[in-house]
Amino acid sequence: MTNKKTDVLVIGGGPAGTTFATFMQRNGTNVTLLEKEHHPRFHIGESLLPMNLPILERLGVLDKIRSIGVPKLGADFTIGNSGAAERIFYFRDALGASPPHAFEVRRSEFDRVLFDNSRQSGVTAIEGMKVTRVVPLADGKHEVNAIDEQGEEHRWVTRYLVDASGRDTFLSRANGWRIGNSKHASAAVFGHFRGVTRRPGDDQGNISLYWFEHGWIWMIPLRDDIMSIGAVCRPEFLRTRTGTLDEFLLEILESLSETAERMKSATTEMPAQATGNYSYFSDRMSGPGYLMAGDAFAFIDPVFSSGVYLAMNGAERGVEVAEAWFSGSRWNYALARYRFEKDTRRGIATFSWFIYRFTSPAMSYLMSDPRNALQVVQAVISMLAGDVYSNRSVRQRLLVFKTIYNVSLMLNWREWLADRRLRLASVRAASEANG
Numbered sequence: 001m002t003n004k005k006t007d008v009l010v011i012g013g014g015p016a017g018t019t020f021a022t023f024m025q026r027n028g029t030n031v032t033l034l035e036k037e038h039h040p041r042f043h044i045g046e047s048l049l050p051m052n053l054p055i056l057e058r059l060g061v062l063d064k065i066r067s068i069g070v071p072k073l074g075a076d077f078t079i080g081n082s083g084a085a086e087r088i089f090y091f092r093d094a095l096g097a098s099p100p101h102a103f104e105v106r107r108s109e110f111d112r113v114l115f116d117n118s119r120q121s122g123v124t125a126i127e128g129m130k131v132t133r134v135v136p137l138a139d140g141k142h143e144v145n146a147i148d149e150q151g152e153e154h155r156w157v158t159r160y161l162v163d164a165s166g167r168d169t170f171l172s173r174a175n176g177w178r179i180g181n182s183k184h185a186s187a188a189v190f191g192h193f194r195g196v197t198r199r200p201g202d203d204q205g206n207i208s209l210y211w212f213e214h215g216w217i218w219m220i221p222l223r224d225d226i227m228s229i230g231a232v233c234r235p236e237f238l239r240t241r242t243g244t245l246d247e248f249l250l251e252i253l254e255s256l257s258e259t260a261e262r263m264k265s266a267t268t269e270m271p272a273q274a275t276g277n278y279s280y281f282s283d284r285m286s287g288p289g290y291l292m293a294g295d296a297f298a299f300i301d302p303v304f305s306s307g308v309y310l311a312m313n314g315a316e317r318g319v320e321v322a323e324a325w326f327s328g329s330r331w332n333y334a335l336a337r338y339r340f341e342k343d344t345r346r347g348i349a350t351f352s353w354f355i356y357r358f359t360s361p362a363m364s365y366l367m368s369d370p371r372n373a374l375q376v377v378q379a380v381i382s383m384l385a386g387d388v389y390s391n392r393s394v395r396q397r398l399l400v401f402k403t404i405y406n407v408s409l410m411l412n413w414r415e416w417l418a419d420r421r422l423r424l425a426s427v428r429a430a431s432e433a434n435g
């Protein structure tokens with residue numbers, strides 16, 4: 001057993017953990033970052049948002065990400081088997097100052113760039129080191145136990161702890177703080193394919209989304225003619241599978257004329273994987289001597305590609321909280337925590353409103369053929385770009401969009417009721433399946 005001390009210890013070397021570690025170390029604090037795997041490693045979450053770009057620039061890695069990414073100018077939405085053309089939302093039409101594009105990336109490459117950048121910034125970044133136990137000590141310090149790949153145990157005493165362990169939700173699980181989302185349940189099956197037809201010209205990097213009977217499908221174009229494809233559905237639909245995951249995913253893609261057409265010359269590049277119901281929150285986000293960032297706190301749904309951005313944004317904001325802790329003023333710390341938690345919840349809530357309604361008939365109709373009263377389309381694009389924190393005009397226009405949606409619901413209340421019943425039944429079934 002080795003014993004070490006550190007000012008800050010971060011669990012998890014994904015986007016949240018590396019972002020926090022790099023900024024904190026650059027501010028002159030000694031940071032240790034522990035990652036259980038080795039980069040490069042596969043991870044889902046390949047479509048970024050424009051608002052990621054300023055963070056990547058502040059981290060100093062924007063050029064590297066540009067060299068590994070596919071430019072993404074927008075997102076297109078299609079109601080499957082409807083015969084209607086896709087509706088394209090271009091980021092350049094957003095309100096405010098969000099960048100006019102984002103990138104699609106292989107997460108193995110993206111996360112490696114972020115991890116190497118942490119190390120180059122002076123972070124003690126260790127791979128193959130799995131955190132196994134955290135024990136709170138006096139004065140907000142924590143004892144962190146970890147095990148390396150040779151089975152040797154390691155122990156750190158840290159003055160501040162950041163849980164960025166992603167959907168492993170280390171602190172939440174260990175303390176019984178993890179709560180399944182009572183409003184939403186979904187599961188996903190996904191894989192990589194080669195030779196899938198891309199959108200023409202400058203649109204070739206856009207993400208495509210298709211509604212189908214049991215959920216929605218994504219197509220994310222990556223470099224070297226690879227397309228990441230996934231189907232997000234109610235967990236009980238995933239349980240109806242009788243064949244392999246690859247067969248199940250291909251059956252879904254074949255069931256829509258629009259996706260079947262794009263798959264005509266496709267070959268499988270990576271066996272399909274599945275993830276069960278993943279929508280949850282933690283009861284706590286921060287406390288004496290610790291905070292959580294990214295998926296370690298909450299994850300709702302991938303539909304608007306918000307996960308990586310929310311994780312990195314939260315991690316950057318979290319640096320102020322840790323600094324307030326080191327200032328020694330309880331008042332500063334309480335205030336910083338309050339701001340951090342409020343902003344984090346606001347970002348999640350803005351996306352959640354759309355996520356919970358995404359598969360409803362009213363939403364598919366509005367997103368595929370929206371009325372542009374009072375620039376609501378531009379506000380929706382700003383939301384798609386990730387501009388959900390401080391832009392007041394975006395927030396006001398999103399309210400108008402919500403009003404239009406609610407009116408449309410009243411006019412089609414039977415469909416709404418049926419969709420709501422299905423969604424809540426799905427949440428109940430998922431929580432029963434999880435015990």
Ligand SMILES: Cc1cc2nc3c(=O)[nH]c(=O)nc-3n(C[C@H](O)[C@H](O)[C@H](O)COP(=O)(O)OP(=O)(O)OC[C@H]3O[C@@H](n4cnc5c(N)ncnc54)[C@H](O)[C@@H]3O)c2cc1C
Binds near residue numbers: 015131299301
């Ligand atoms: C089906 C699906 C599709 C998605 N698509 C998108 C998308 O297109 N765009 C998008 O932005 N987001 C997407 N997401 C969400 C995205 O994957 C996450 O929001 C994002 O990766 C969160 O980053 P993070 O740093 O919080 O966690 P992670 O990226 O999960 O990183 C956590 C890290 O912690 C490490 N770790 C865990 N436990 C320990 C431990 N005990 N000790 C040491 N290390 C540990 C893990 O190995 C991992 O490297 C998707 C999610 C799903 C489920």
